Amino acid sequence: MSESSKGESPKAGGSEGFTVSRRTFLALSAGTAAVVAAHYAIKWPKFSPKSAPQQGTKGVQTETWVYTSCLNCRARCAINVRVVNGKAVRILGNPNSTYTDGKTCPRSHIGLQVLYDPERTKTPLKRTGAKGRGEDPKWQPISWQAALDEISGKLATISGEPNRLLVLQGLNTESDEHLIRRFAQAYGTRNLFSEDNLETGAEKEGRRLADGRDNSGYELESVDHTFTHYILAFSASIVESEGPLTRNLRLWGKIRREEPNRAKVVVIDPRYSITAAKADEWIPNNPGTDGTLAMAIAYVIISEGLYDQDFTDNWTYGFEDYKKTVLENFRPEDVADKAGVAADVIRRIAREFARSKPAIAWSGMGATSWPHGTYASHAIYCLNALVGSMDARGGIIYQEPPPYRDMPVISGAEPGIDFRETANLILHNAVDVIIGFNSNLIMSLPETKAEASIWDAPLKKPYYVHIAPSLTEMADYADIVLPACTYLEEWGYETAPPGSGYAEVRIKRPTVEPLYDSRPTAQIIFDLATRTGSTVKDAFKNIGDSPEGFVRYRTAAFWDTLEADGVWGGPDYHYGKYNQIFHTDSKKFEFHSANLTELLDVKFVGNEGYPLKLVTYHPVLHIKNGSQNYPWAQEIFLVMHGYGWDNFVEMNTETAHHLGIDDRDRVWIQSDVDGTTRRIKARARVFEGMLPGVVAVAVGQGHYASGKWDKDIGVNPNEIIGLDYDAVSGQPSFFNTRVKVYKA
């Protein structure tokens, strides 16, 4: 113990200072088991943020708390904002939300810096300079009137061929998304790309194959307080990057320590994520083998008769074929080498998983962003059906839709295209006008490295309208920029994402007046609609006429509750509705086994001589709105490494030793896809939490636009990733690029 008493203060990383405490941890943990039962009687304190003890503050003329909702990721949680003297100063959870239990995740606090970001666009802008990355745009301020007239003029020129319009949808308030969708449909274009498909396209498609639904989710706590007892996370960092984050965080606390049977969490991931660090077991696997492992686990469950026979007999279709595929191809001993996980570990995990009900098999982006991603998602999802977790307490639920008032029916097909179609439209110059609603697509696209970007030239051609609060990287291609206001200045409504089963709607309302000359996105769409031909104009009649009116119109059935409480909760969820929940042709849960053997063929792109595999991940403080210009998020960006304001090429000690690289060295990370080499320079982070042969880079950094706190900070790994797609859903395959790393 004496060596550490001379240790430095633990502030900067703290491993030295912690040595002794760590031993204490070990010594004490032996006694922990005995007291597990005892803690159950003790209630954690409950307190209401309403009683925040700040009334009577000196210098306060006006103080209000405003219920609204967050928009720093797609979970859109209910929040409560303190507004003092007309300025938003604090964000807490809305205590009326049972979905989040009145809590919020760390990202919600960043909202203040989203609102008061000094880089926000102040007025509509028109480009008078050249387009493209690194060009001088020579922005010229113009009036809203002139900007909207110019855009509607452009739309008129292609009204004969409406599919020449592409609409990009980044992270927007849900009510705005409904308006954007309606605008596209009324205009007549089917080309609307929603950017959440970049991350979830394959996962959703794999589940849709099984149940024909889009709204399935993991319910860690049921409405009658049954808790999930076992979570098998396939490259899913549940408490870091998986949504709905706040709910996951709150329920993590509950399933671990607030109910008698502490849930067991097993994380299968080549990277030691925060979830892996906090889980009971971390099983590093070879990248891209999550689907294979799921099938091997199914092998054990089926061959040992551990599956829910009642469910498979009565409510599934194709089980016999699936069983045959599993038993013929996925014996744990046969796939162990491929997956990098020992057969006895697979067998043990499978037995635990099948015997600890309710259990959930959770697929993450690292499991599904592959050419075989849809099949991997399907294979993982099928595990839930095997152990009887479909539509069960603490298992998989189908989120109920809120009773929004329907808008008048308009003609035309529902717009919506996948990423592959979007990429082809852009790369083959098949669109003339692009409207981006809070889109920063360029940061998520593969092969964007400046001098070798396949996107730079094609994106310069169409007329691009950038509608967003700030000049993010996509503004490099904009002809016109419209300053939309942030989510803390606008009206809207948000639906809770799948997770609770019962529906929840959150209100969005202005906490402060829109700053500068910015306007709410909904207002911009209404204004555009009135200028864009009679079909579009008519589609926006009688739906409320204004952003606030639209919210009141859509939520008429429960407006009073929504306005008073900030949230509206639907009736309790009912389980086991097997005769109505499956929307497949057979009206049953379908096992699609035809393509599952493709899981065994993990395809990589790039030079085969490159020895390493690049994986990426979304750290918790990666804000999902296309910007990272938020100092609070930046300074604590990577908690696992104790650093902010940067990201790293993370690698195992063994890999680093082999390459002659030391911790914090500057290194190049290089890919070679179809004869084009791309490389980015970053610092190496050498540690034990990584599968040898794999390097990981966090996304969220590498911005090169205007931000004072995000420009030229860290690197964007997507710049060197090879363009490849999931075969079925067209989602980009972010995880299968070969790279090499060498000292800079």
Place this chain on the structure above:
Amino acid sequence: MAHWGMVIDLDKCVGCQACSLACKSENNVPFGSPDEQRRRLDIFWHKVIAASKGEYPNATTEIIPMPCMHCEHPSCVSVCPAKATYQREDGIVMQNFRRCIGCKYCIVACPYGARSFNYKEQENEEYQRPDLPPDLGLSFETYIGPWPYPHRTHGVVEKCTFCFHRIDQGLKQGKRIGIDVVPACVEACPTVARAFGDLDDPKSNVSQLLASRDSLKLRPEFGTEPKVVYLPR
């Protein structure tokens, strides 16, 4: 007199850092910059650290939220030549910005790295928000605590106060500390991993939590007797 303490359950905590952000926003703690972080000059009243040990694939990382430990025997108080840092009767270790001479002895003496030196210029607008602390009726002449935060002082040492302003005002209003009123980090914790209350009261939630499980204090060999106690996994 109550003896305030905090209990942090490391089994529930997942290092999301909502606590650190709530602290920044509650106490108007300035944010740093890449340069300040490189030079370790950025100011944190609360920080989440990670400590790793072991080798792949059996490596483990403990993620530990670190407020000020508000030690029973605070070494920072012993070393302060200006009597600027002191312990209140209720055990909270405070910093008087008007007495502090910026010598940083306390930063060196603190075994937990809980203290930061404010190099920021007063006129730096980035941390002047109108989120004022409550009116505690304190007199500039007689009160020797840290002066409320919108008025920051350049060249002094700062640290976590257990959100003393919330506690003091809550007591005045007859609220239950630990239930109705808690520090900002406790309020913000989405996993409900933190609890705050009176360590001397066997019925308080912190005392009951400590009775329910084994617990540990960081760096016990220093004899500082921290009042932030951790429940291991």
